[in-house]
Amino acid sequence: MLESTLFQIAAMIGLGVLSQWIAWRFRLPAIVIMSLAGLIVGPFLGLFDPQDRFGEVFNPVISLAVAIILFEGSLSLDFREIKEFPRAIFRITTLGAFIAWIAGSFAAYFFAGLSLDVAFVIGGLFIVTGPTVILPLLRQAKLKERPAAILKWEGIVVDPFGALLALFAFEVVLWTNELITGNSLLIFFGLSFLAAAIGAVAGWVLGRLLEQGHIPEFLKSPIVFGVVLMVFVVTDSIMHETGLLAVTAMGIIMANMHLTSLRDLIHFKENISVLLISSVFIMLTASLTIDTLLAILNWRMLLFVLAMMFIVRPLSIWISTIGTGLTLAERTLIGWIAPRGIVALTVSGFFANALTEAGFEGADIITALTLALVFATVLAHGFTIGWLGKKLGLQATEEAGFLIVGGTPFNAVLGEALKSFNKPVLLMDRSWGMLSYARQLGIRTEAGDILSEHTEYHVDLTPYEILIAATEEDAYNALICQRFVPELGRENIFQTPISMGDPNDYSKSIGGKKLFSPEYDVHTLNRYIEKGYMIRKTMITEQYTLENFQQDNGYETIPLFTADKENNISFITDIKKISLDPGTTIVSLTSPSKKMEKALEKANNVQSQPKD
Template sequence: MMELTLFVIAAVVVLGILSQWIAWRFRLPAIVIMSLVGLIVGPFLNIFNPHESFGGVFNPLISLAVAIILFEGSLSLDIREIRGFRRSIFRISTIGAFIAWITGSFAAHYLAGLSLDVAFVIGGLFIVTGPTVILPLLRQSKLKERPAAILKWEGIVVDPFGALLALFALQIVFWINEFISGTSLILFFGASLLAALIGAIAGYLLGRLLELGYIPEYLKSPAVLSSVLLVFVLSDMIMHETGLLAVTAMGIVMANMHLTSIRDLIHFKENISVLLISSVFIMLTASLSIETLLEILNWRMFIFVLAMMFIVRPLSIWVSTIGVGLSIQERTLIGWIAPRGIVALTVSGYFAGVLTDSGFEDGDIITALTLALVFATVLAHGFSISWLARKLGLQATEEAGVMIVGGTEFSAVLAEALQSFNKPVIVIDRSWGALNPTRQRGIKTEVGDILSEHTEYHVDLTPYEFLIAATEEDAYNALICQRFVPELGREHIFQTPIHMGDPSDYSKSLGGKMFLEQKYDIHTLNRHVEEGFMIRKTTLTEQYTFEDFLQDDIHKTIPLFAVGKDNNLIFSVIGAKRNFEQGTTIVSLTSPTRKIEKALEKANNTENISKE
C-alpha cells in the first residue's frame, strides 16, 4: 500500500511537470494538456486513482494546495499595478460578480433542471475563475497590460468570494427552509469578517518581522509558507471555506507593504505554484469516474454550459463595465475569457455532499455540472485566447521583442538592425542624453532605471522576451541580468563582455550569457561604430554556407545575431554549436574597409563579365 501511494505521488508530480513542458514545447494551453493527461491515466486507462490512493487526506491536500496557489497569486496584487483601471476591476468584482451569480442561478434552474435552491447555491460558486487557470493562460497569450491585469485581479480577488458567495447562498437556503436560525446567518457574516481580519493582521505582522530582520534570510520563504498554511487552517476551522478569504487578504496586505524581500518570496511561491497547479489538475482529473464523465453528455448540461459562456459571462462584463473607459475590444475579450478551475472543482464536491445530505435530491448533479463547465471553458478559452487577442489587437506582440539596457551608439545601431526584422525593441537608460542616438533612429526609448519600481509599474515589458545589458558598468549589467532571470530565463538574457578584470574571476551564476566574444566589450563596440562600422545582413544559401561565412574575413566582421527562416532570433552566433541552415540571415557589424572591398570586388566582377 505504501509503495502504491509513493508511486502515485511521484507519478502525479512527474506527469504534471511533463504536461507543462509539452505545453511549452508545442505552444499549447497548459491547463488543457494537464486535464487530458489526468483523464488518460485516470478514468480512461485506470492506471491509478489519487482519490483512492490518498484516502481521507485527498481533500485536505487539495485544499492546502489551493490556499498556497491563491496566496501566491494575491502576493502579486500590488495596487500600483492597476493605476488607471481600478474602477474596472472593482465593478467587475462586485457588480459583475452579482450579475453572474443571479443570471447563472437562473440558467442552472431553467436550463440544467436544478431546483431553485440548489441553483442559487451553485450559481454563486460559478462566478470564480481563479489563478490556477487564469495565470497559465496569461503566460501563454501575452496580452497587453490592461486586459491582462484585469483578468488576473478578477481571477484572484473573486476566487475566495465565489466560495463564500456559494456558502452565503447555502445559509440563505437553509434559513428559508428553516434548517437554521437567523443567528446562524449572522454568525456567517461574522466568521467571514473575522477570517479576512485574521489574514490581514497575519500578513502585516509577518511583513514587519521580515522587514525588521527578525527572520533570517534562509528562513523567510519557509516561514511565509508555514504561516499561510496556519492562517488557512485556523480560518477554515472557524467556518468552512473562509480560509481562502484569509490567505487572499494576507497576500494582498503583504504585496502592498512593499517589502524589500517581496520579489524573492514571489519567485519562491511561483515555483511552488507551478508544481502545485500541475499536480492538482492531474489529481482531480485522474480521480474522476467514467460514470461522472458520462453524466456530462446530458443535453441539458450542454445547453447550460453554452449559456454560461455566451450569455452569462458577456452580459455580466458588458453591464458592469459601462462607463469605465474600457474599449469594445477589451470588453469583448474579458467577456469571453472565464475558465473555471480547481476551486470550482474542489468546493463543488463539498456543496454536493451537504445539499444531498440535507434532502435536496438534485444535489448530486452538481459535480457533473461543474465538470462540464470546467472542461468546456478550459478547452474553449485555452485554445481561443491567443487567437482572439490577436484578432482584437490586444496581444502585446507575436514577435519576440528585445529590451536593450544602455543608451550608446552601438545600442542604437543594434536596435535599428533588430527593428528592421519587425522585432519590438526598446532601449532603456538612466540618462536622457544617452538615448539621443537611439531616438534619432526612431527607436522606442525609456528614460529610467530598469531596476526601479517606477519602470516596473509604468513601462509595459510584456512584448520583450530577450534582454541585452549593454551599459558601460559590468557590475550593473550583471545585476540587471540577475534581476530578470526568473521572468525571462537565463537562455534569453545577455550582457556585453566584461572589460575590467579577468572574466574568469566572476562566478558563472552571476549575470547573463556573453553577448559576443570577449574582445568585443561595449567600449570596443562603440569605438567601432564611431569608426564607421556598419550593419551587414548575410543570407545563407546552398552556395554560401555558414562555414563560408566564418572563413570570409571574420576579423573584419562581428556577428551580432541571426534570424532564422521562421523569423526566430538567435544570439551568440559564433559561440553557438550549430550549423545554420540556408535561408538564415546573419546580421553583423562590418568594417567600412570590408564594405569597400566588397564593392570593389563586385565592380571587378561586373567589369570582367562585360569584357567577356
C-alpha cells in the same frame, strides 16, 4: 509498484510537471494537457485513483494546495498595477459578480433543471475563475498589460468571494426553508469579517517582522509558508471556506507593504504553485469515474454550459464595464475568458454533500455539472485566448521582443539591426541624453532604471522576452541579469563580455550568457562605431557558404547574430563552432573600408557584364 502510495505520489507530481513541459514545448494550454493526462491515467486506463488511495487526506491536501496557490496569486495584487483602471476592476468584481450570480442561478434552474434553491447556491460558486486556471492562460497568451491585469485581478479576488457567496446562498436557502434561524446569517457575516481580519493582521505582522530583520533570510520562505497554512487552517476551522478569504487578504496586505524581500518570496511561491497546480489537476481528474464523465453528456448540462459561456459571462461583463473606459475589444475578450478550475471542483463537492444531506433534490448532479463547466471552459478558453487576443489587437506581440539596457551607440546600431527583422526592440538607459542616437534611428526608447519599481509599474515589458544587458558597467549588467533570470529564464538573458580592464570576475551564475567574442566588450564595440563601422547582412547560400564568409572576412568583421528563414535570431559567440543552413543571414559589424571594398566589387561586376 503501481500500488505503492509513495510511487503514486511521485507519479502525480512527475506527470503534472511533464504536462507543463509538453504544453510549453508545443505551445499548448497547460491546463488542457494536465486535464487530459489525469483523465488518461485515471478513468480511461484505471492506473491511478488518488481519491481512493489517499482516503481521508485527499480533500485536506487539495484544500491546502488551493490556499497556497491563492496566496501566491494575491502576492502579485499591488494596487499600483491598476491605478489607471481601478473602476473596471471594482465593477467587475462587484456588480459583474452579482450579475453573474443571478444570471447563472437562473441558467441552472431553466437549463440544467435544478431546483431554485440548489441553483441559487451553485450560481454563486460559478462566478469564480481563479489563479489556477487564469494565470497559466495569461502566461501563454501574452496579452497586453491592461486586459491581462484585469483578468488576473478578477480571478484572484473573486475566487474566495465565490466560495463565500455560495456559502451565503446556502445559509439563505436553509433559512428560507426554516432549517436555521436568522441569527445564523448574522454569524456568517461576522465570521467572514473575522477571517478577513485574521488574514490581514497576520499579513501585516509577518511583513513587519520580515522588513525589520527579525527573521533570517534562510527562514523567510519557510516561515511565510507555514503561517499561510496555519492562517488557512484556523480560519477554515472557524467556518468552512473562509480560509480562502483569509489567505487572499493576507497576500494583498503583504503585496502592498512593498517589502524589500517580497520578490524573493514571490519567486519561491511561484515555483511551489506551478508544482501544486500540476499535481492537483492530475489528482482531481484522475479521481473521476466513467459514470461521472458520461453524465456530462446530458443535453441539459450542455445547454447550461453554453448559456454560461455565451450569455451569462458576456452579459455580466458588458453591463458592469459600462463607463469604465475599457475599449470594445477589451470588453469582448474579458467577456469571453472565464475558465473555471480547482476551487469550483473542490468546493462543489462540499455543497453537493451538504445540500443532499439537507434533503434538496437535484443536488446529486452538482459535481457532474461543475465538471462539464470546468472542462468546457478550460478547453474553449485555453485554445482561443491567444487567437482572440491576436484578432482583437490585444496580444502584446507574436514575436519575441528584445530589451536592450544601455544607451550606447553600439546598442542603438544593434537595436536597429534587430528591428530590421521585424522584432520589437526597446532600448532603456538611466540617462535621457544617452538615448538620443537610438531615437534618431527610430528605435523605441525609455529613460529609467530597469531595476526600479517605477519601471516595473510604468513600462510594459510584456513584449520583450530576450534581455541584453549592455551598459558600460559590468557589475550593473550582472545585477540586471540576475534580477530577470526568474522571469525570463537564463537562456533568454545576455550581457556583453566583461571588460578586459575589469579585475572582477562575474561568473555566469550571477550574470547572463556572454555575447559575441570575449575580446569585444561594450567599450571596444563603441570604439568601432566611432570609427565608422557599419552593419552588414550576408546571406548564406549553396554557392556562398559559411566557409566562404569566414575566408572573406578577417578581423575587420565582427559577426553579431544570425537570422534564419523564419527570422529566428541566434547570437554568435564563436563563429567557428556554428553551422548554418542556406537561406540564413549573418549580421556583422564591418569596417567602412570592408564595406567600400564590397561596394566597389559589386560595381565592377556590374560594369564587366556584357551589354545587350
